[in-house]
Amino acid sequence: xxxxxxxxxxxxxxxxxxxxxxxxxxxxxxxxxxxxxxxxxxxxxxxxxxxxxxxxxxxxxxxxxxxxxxxxxxxxxxxxxxxxxxxxxxxxxxxxxxxxxxxxxxxxxxxxxxxxxxxxxxxxxxxxxxxxxxxxxxxxxxxxxxxxxxxxxxxxxxxxxxxxxxxxxxxxxxxxxxxxxxxxxxxxxxxxxxxxxxxxxxxxxxxxxxxxxxxxxxxxxxxxxxxx
Amino acid sequence: xxxxxxxxxxxxxxxxxxxxxxxxxxxxxxxxxxxxxxxxxxxxxxxxxxxxxxxxxxxxxxxxxxxxxxxxxxxxxxxxxxxxxxxxxxxxxxxxxxxxxxxxxxxxxxxxxxxxxxxxxxxxxxxxxxxxxxxxxxxxxxxxxxxxxxxxxxxxxxxxxxxxxxxxxxxxxxxxxxxxxxxxxxxxxxxxxxxxxxxxxxxxxxxxxxxxxxxxxxxxxxxxxxxx
DNA sequence: CGTGATCTTGAAAATTTTCAAATAGAGTGG
DNA sequence: CCACTCTATTTGAAAATTTTCAAGATCACG
Numbered sequence: 001x002x003x004x005x006x007x008x009x010x011x012x013x014x015x016x017x018x019x020x021x022x023x024x025x026x027x028x029x030x031x032x033x034x035x036x037x038x039x040x041x042x043x044x045x046x047x048x049x050x051x052x053x054x055x056x057x058x059x060x061x062x063x064x065x066x067x068x069x070x071x072x073x074x075x076x077x078x079x080x081x082x083x084x085x086x087x088x089x090x091x092x093x094x095x096x097x098x099x100x101x102x103x104x105x106x107x108x109x110x111x112x113x114x115x116x117x118x119x120x121x122x123x124x125x126x127x128x129x130x131x132x133x134x135x136x137x138x139x140x141x142x143x144x145x146x147x148x149x150x151x152x153x154x155x156x157x158x159x160x161x162x163x164x165x166x167x168x169x170x171x172x173x174x175x176x177x178x179x180x181x182x183x184x185x186x187x188x189x190x191x192x193x194x195x196x197x198x199x200x201x202x203x204x205x206x207x208x209x210x211x212x213x214x215x216x217x218x219x220x221x222x223x224x225x226x227x228x
Numbered sequence: 229x230x231x232x233x234x235x236x237x238x239x240x241x242x243x244x245x246x247x248x249x250x251x252x253x254x255x256x257x258x259x260x261x262x263x264x265x266x267x268x269x270x271x272x273x274x275x276x277x278x279x280x281x282x283x284x285x286x287x288x289x290x291x292x293x294x295x296x297x298x299x300x301x302x303x304x305x306x307x308x309x310x311x312x313x314x315x316x317x318x319x320x321x322x323x324x325x326x327x328x329x330x331x332x333x334x335x336x337x338x339x340x341x342x343x344x345x346x347x348x349x350x351x352x353x354x355x356x357x358x359x360x361x362x363x364x365x366x367x368x369x370x371x372x373x374x375x376x377x378x379x380x381x382x383x384x385x386x387x388x389x390x391x392x393x394x395x396x397x398x399x400x401x402x403x404x405x406x407x408x409x410x411x412x413x414x415x416x417x418x419x420x421x422x423x424x425x426x427x428x429x430x431x432x433x434x435x436x437x438x439x440x441x442x443x444x445x446x447x448x449x450x451x452x453x454x455x456x
Numbered sequence: 457c458g459t460g461a462t463c464t465t466g467a468a469a470a471t472t473t474t475c476a477a478a479t480a481g482a483g484t485g486g
Numbered sequence: 487c488c489a490c491t492c493t494a495t496t497t498g499a500a501a502a503t504t505t506t507c508a509a510g511a512t513c514a515c516g
Contacts, residue, residue, distance in 0.1 A: 064369045072372050074365040087355045119347035127315045129357040136364035137302040141292045145373030145417035189373030
């Protein structure tokens with residue numbers, strides 16, 4: 001399906017927002033729209049012709065598998081996020097939909113041509129890449145094995161509260177987790193059971209209220225940050 | 229001290245290599261050379277006027293501290309690497325020399341002007357940022373708390389063997405660790421003692437030979453990757 | 457309302473950390 | 487050049503955390 005930027009929910013915030021109408025139109029003609037069901041794979045590690053994509057709705061995970069076949073989630077991608085390994089000859093990680101998702105996908109050569117043709121796009125992608133780098137380092141910090149599982153879960157909940165919030169400075173006090181227990185375990189480097197026990201403990205401490213398996217309420221999100 | 233690109237050891241590989249002689253000269257006049265002793269801080273978290281730097285020799289670490297004051301190493305920077313948080317209003321992490329180091333440093337506004345003036349520079353920085361992102365995700369994968377400390381140490385040694393090698397595809401079989409046990413622990417999210425015990429165990433398994441505290445020999449580096 | 461999947465809880469087993477002490481190394485001043 | 491001292495590393499044993507294995511409890515949905 002061709003792209004229709006006029007109705008794109010992330011037209012203000014995605015990297016392509018820096019282009020003029022005409023430039024964006026030209027890029028849009030090169031790309032196409034794709035829908036993914038929960039669990040479907042966008043790119044698989046080893047693909048040598050993987051392209052690039054901007055997520056317009058839904059959520060993705062970037063994952064790797066260790067020798068034992070254990071999945072580790074390396075990144076979450078939210079709407080307006082951009083995925084694809086620029087300058088790498090093939091994809092090094094799997095990218096899978098966490099929820100029903102819509103994307104604009106582009107062939108590698110089209111993105112490269114657009115970068116060369118539109119300096120503003122290169123700069124916008126640089127900005128986004130730096131944000132991804134920061135997010136990756138943040139995940140590295142909150143998944144520190146030296147910290148207890150409980151504090152890792154608490155730090156993750158705080159991050160999710162920030163992500164769920166639409167105001168930039170204040171975390172949301174109520175939201176639904178986009179991940180299963182197993183995915184949270186894969187992100188934090190622990191087990192389903194330990195995540196579950198940590199949530200129970202945080203609830204017992206009065207830091208969190210659970211509404212079903214996915215719903216989270218936080219009366220004072222900041223207190224999560226100094227949870228043991 | 230002013231910059232002298234003609235004798236720069238990374239003039240072929242750093243981001244500025246994509247500039248013409250004249251462009252690079254102009255940028256060089258805006259920057260200056262700085263030397264750091266081991267342990268000295270280049271940028272500190274919270275600095276609001278942190279700039280940017282290309283490392284020409286030595287090694288740096290990018291670190292954060294958790295609430296308990298525990299250091300976590302988020303990244304290692306090698307020669308030709310570029311540090312500085314573009315698009316962020318202040319530095320979010322500390323950057324400290326692991327060894328005597330030399331750098332070219334630039335003010336934020338000069339780099340921003342150069343990005344706008346030279347599209348090739350924006351593209352080169354985008355490439356480098358993507359490499360940093362990949363390195364960060366690789367660290368996330370090898371420091372997975374779900375894996376045993378021994379396998380994390382083994383994966384780290386393999387990474388260091390790749391870094392130490394000057395041929396792109398084959399890891400070095402002999403090299404010196406640039407990190408103390410404490411720094412390795414901070415990188416892998418464990419303790420000094422556990423790192424030490426893991427090295428002893430890997431040596432007992434015949435995967436590694438130690439020469440003093442820092443020297444490492446690997447008869448078959450690839451075997452490290454499936455070390456339990 | 458089943459039914460399968462996801463989540464929670466319990467108790468034993470395993471790993472890792474902590475605390476304590478011994479050893480090895482690097483640098484210094486005699 | 488050697489003894490000394492300070493730091494970094496290794497090793498040991500107990501304590502703590504986490505994982506594993508095994509059931510239950512809940513939830514989403516057809």
